[in-house]
Amino acid sequence: MNTENKKIVTRFAPSPTGYLHIGGVRTALYAWAYARKHNGTFILRIEDTDKAREVEGSIDHIIESLKWVGVTWNEGVDIGGPNGPYLQSKRLASYRKYAQILVDKGLAYADPYTTEEVEAFRQKAQEEKRPFLFRDHRPENPPKWDGTQPLRFKVTNIKSYQWNDVVYGSLSAGTEALDDFILIKSDGYPTYNLSHMIDDLEMGVTHIMRADEFIASTPKFLALYEALEITPPVFVTLPPIMAPDGKKKLGKRDGAKDILDYKAEGYLPEAMLNFLVFIGWNPGDEREIFTSEEFIQSFDISRIHHSGGGFNVEKLDWINREHLKKLSYEEQEEYISKFIPDSLKKLPTYTNTIIHNITPVIMERIAKGSDIVKMAEDGELTYFFGKPVYDKDALFFKNSKIPEDNKYELLANYLVHAVSLLTDITDSDFMKDKIKEKLWPYAEEVGRGDILWPIRYALSGLDKSPDPFTLLEIFGKEESIDRLRNAISLLGK
RNA sequence: GGCCCUAUCGUCUAACGGUUAGGACGUAUCCUUCUCAAGGAUAAAAUCAGAGUUCGAUUCUCUGUAGGGUCACCA
Numbered sequence: 262m263n264t265e266n267k268k269i270v271t272r273f274a275p276s277p278t279g280y281l282h283i284g285g286v287r288t289a290l291y292a293w294a295y296a297r298k299h300n301g302t303f304i305l306r307i308e309d310t311d312k313a314r315e316v317e318g319s320i321d322h323i324i325e326s327l328k329w330v331g332v333t334w335n336e337g338v339d340i341g342g343p344n345g346p347y348l349q350s351k352r353l354a355s356y357r358k359y360a361q362i363l364v365d366k367g368l369a370y371a372d373p374y375t376t377e378e379v380e381a382f383r384q385k386a387q388e389e390k391r392p393f394l395f396r397d398h399r400p401e402n403p404p405k406w407d408g409t410q411p412l413r414f415k416v417t418n419i420k421s422y423q424w425n426d427v428v429y430g431s432l433s434a435g436t437e438a439l440d441d442f443i444l445i446k447s448d449g450y451p452t453y454n455l456s457h458m459i460d461d462l463e464m465g466v467t468h469i470m471r472a473d474e475f476i477a478s479t480p481k482f483l484a485l486y487e488a489l490e491i492t493p494p495v496f497v498t499l500p501p502i503m504a505p506d507g508k509k510k511l512g513k514r515d516g517a518k519d520i521l522d523y524k525a526e527g528y529l530p531e532a533m534l535n536f537l538v539f540i541g542w543n544p545g546d547e548r549e550i551f552t553s554e555e556f557i558q559s560f561d562i563s564r565i566h567h568s569g570g571g572f573n574v575e576k577l578d579w580i581n582r583e584h585l586k587k588l589s590y591e592e593q594e595e596y597i598s599k600f601i602p603d604s605l606k607k608l609p610t611y612t613n614t615i616i617h618n619i620t621p622v623i624m625e626r627i628a629k630g631s632d633i634v635k636m637a638e639d640g641e642l643t644y645f646f647g648k649p650v651y652d653k654d655a656l657f658f659k660n661s662k663i664p665e666d667n668k669y670e671l672l673a674n675y676l677v678h679a680v681s682l683l684t685d686i687t688d689s690d691f692m693k694d695k696i697k698e699k700l701w702p703y704a705e706e707v708g709r710g711d712i713l714w715p716i717r718y719a720l721s722g723l724d725k726s727p728d729p730f731t732l733l734e735i736f737g738k739e740e741s742i743d744r745l746r747n748a749i750s751l752l753g754k
Numbered sequence: 755g756g757c758c759c760u761a762u763c764g765u766c767u768a769a770c771g772g773u774u775a776g777g778a779c780g781u782a783u784c785c786u787u788c789u790c791a792a793g794g795a796u797a798a799a800a801u802c803a804g805a806g807u808u809c810g811a812u813u814c815u816c817u818g819u820a821g822g823g824u825c826a827c828c829a
């Protein structure tokens with residue numbers, strides 16, 4: 262492999278027609294990792310030859326998406342490079358030059374038909390259940406190409422092509438795969454068929470990574486490479502990403518959304534990378550959690566799979582959690598503060614100390630990528646920054662053994678006693694284990710639920726929260742006792 | 755319909771032609787427990803079907819079936 266000792270050059274070449282979804286990002290990741298591993302060059306090129314479908318702002322969005330997952334490039338639209346420009350609309354002269362070579366060789370001709378006429382041919386072929394082949398309608402005496410008609414490639418060598426693909430091995434196709442396709446559109450822009458090839462040549466691209474939908478058009482490319490006397494690069498065809506059931510191809514509904522949506526939902530970029538590269542590849546051992554660097558080192562294009570893999574959000578959630586655990590304490594704090602709503606950040610109780618204290622508690626409670634966002638939205642973070650509001654009846658444990666008669670007074674007494682126990686603990690000893698040690702005998706005496714639930718509720722105001730000892734430590738002696746006194750007065754004492 | 759690609763637990767996948775077909779996610783049960791999480795333990799769960807080659811097939815060949823791609827002045 263790579264015996265020529267040629268420097269490896271790969272590229273990712275999206276069209277600016279919207280956001281980048283996970284399929285595109287994975288392609289970029291593979292191309293990038295391969296170049297990085299072999300100290301090669303990775304290029305970001307933008308294929309903006311379809312002016313009708315172009316979406317304003319796409320390029321910036323694509324760049325932001327790639328940077329988020331940690332992909333960097335040596336040459337590209339935004340940074341230039343020795344073989345620029347990297348925007349196809351600025352390279353029209355190159356495409357024309359090669360188109361002219363084909364015209365001169367008699368291997369390209371102007372398409373004289375109207376769109377309607379071609380559409381009629383297509384319709385007919387479809388009705389007769391035959392593949393549509395333009396070459397069946399090739400004009401006898403095509404007009405001279407003046408740039409206003411589409412320019413078509415003239416396939417002269419109709420044969421069954423056989424070629425090699427790093428992933429799929431030997432591939433072949435019937436002659437039906439060969440046709441007179443369009444090189445230059447009537448608006449003067451080239452089609453992908455021509456432009457990608459010229460750019461790859463001029464930019465020295467050695468390996469093309471792209472999804473399997475291009476297998477069917479490879480014979481056409483091969484015919485064009487031959488006509489242009491270009492040695493094709495190495496083909497690395499990637500398997501498709503399927504919907505979670507592993508059967509259908511991934512659609513928008515199943516998660517083919519903007520990669521940056523995952524960022525907004527709380528997924529870590531390294532988790533996203535880890536997850537995406539594992540759809541269609543694995544290192545062959547039992548490792549599952551990878552940093553980008555580990556991935557690059559382990560990546561081997563010969564281990565890319567042939568079959569499509571499903572997009573499984575649960576696995577992504579798990580991977581995200583594993584990466585969350587690997588963060589340093591400071592990084593975890595930063596991660597959490599990023600998702601705390603502005604309304605809470607404005608409060609005087611929003612301090613570095615409280616963030617520091619609640620970080621491990623929140624981290625432990627994040628199971629899914631979007632949990633941090635959900636917790637923020639559902640108000641599960643609010644009580645950390647302000648006194649909870651709740652109904653006094655909520656203070657009672659659901660299996661309470663407290664007699665109904667004067668239950669408010671009894672519970673208040675329990676809490677008063679708890680407060681007195683807590684008061685005995687010194688500020689420096691006000692820590693989870695010590696608190697538990699102090700409170701436990703009393704809890705055993707009156708029934709654990711009947712005192713622990715109310716304490717927890719007085720502190721959080723929520724049915725679901727971390728355990729009371731943890732909360733007591735987080736809030737500290739003074740604030741904790743204050744919250745407990747609030748509960749006591751709510752009970753009428 | 756033509757051409758092409760693919761096929762191992764529900765999902766992602768491992769397995770020089772020889773394994774009790776392995777791991778992970780998820781699921782279930784149990785432990786822990788004031789709640790919700792987390793954590794620990796255990797379990798169920800797969801070679802698409804049929805022929806052929808072979809002493810022996812998940813692995814090689816063929817056929818069928820299923821899924822996917824493609825047949826654009828989209829990439």
